[in-house]
Amino acid sequence: MKKNSCKHCSVKSKAEEILSIDELEELGRSCNEVDFKKGESIIKEGTLTSNVIYIKNGLVKIHKKGPHKELILRLVKAPSYLGLPSVFGDKINQYSATAIENSTACYISFNAFQKFIFTNGNFALEIIAELCRNEINDNQRWVNQSQKNVNGRMAETLCCISHHIFQNETFNLPLTQSELGDLTGTSRESVCRILTEFSQDGIISQAGKEISIINAEKLEKISKNG
DNA sequence: GCATTAACCACAG
């Protein structure tokens, strides 16, 4: 276990920024850092929850088995907590988390984490705020998923990945087309067709895994109107 | 009915 590593951690969560030096030292004694390679499972749906997990860097997909196939609930870019709802809401992990890029995660003892919530209201507030933001985002995704057509969902997803994950109109998509289908609630064939259609219309360009958004305005329009 | 949409299947790079 790495001693006191949290005190000087450069990717503290908002909640951890609030902790005192003493609390950070205690956190340091209560957590351990692990590296994950792309594709490795961080949380498996159905297993008992063990620790609070915080990804320091990398990119993770949160996914869950549906009646017919896998659904990716959302992509989580570090830094962020992982699995708080399962840890506090249930003994069993309600979804899986898998690294889609090489990632580093801290496993934090539940007892230590809970103690900070009991004793430090501002810390607790930040945790609640993060959970609320996630719920709001999930609700938005849920609305879009159910009311937009496939083209609209793809357009929206591409915009979102470009803005929120890579902050760049050109990015290397770390997902397969099949996973992109799981993310947009469609088949991998439709993903393939829509991507080539977008390319033909000059909205995006693809070179292998690299996607560039050329006409963001048009993409927004498709996202809105399908 | 006929057109459209999108999933499912199959097969080839």
Added chain:
DNA sequence: CTGTGGTTAATGC
């Protein structure tokens, strides 16, 4: 894993 074509079920004029 990706790209395509054919088929098919559901839905909307």
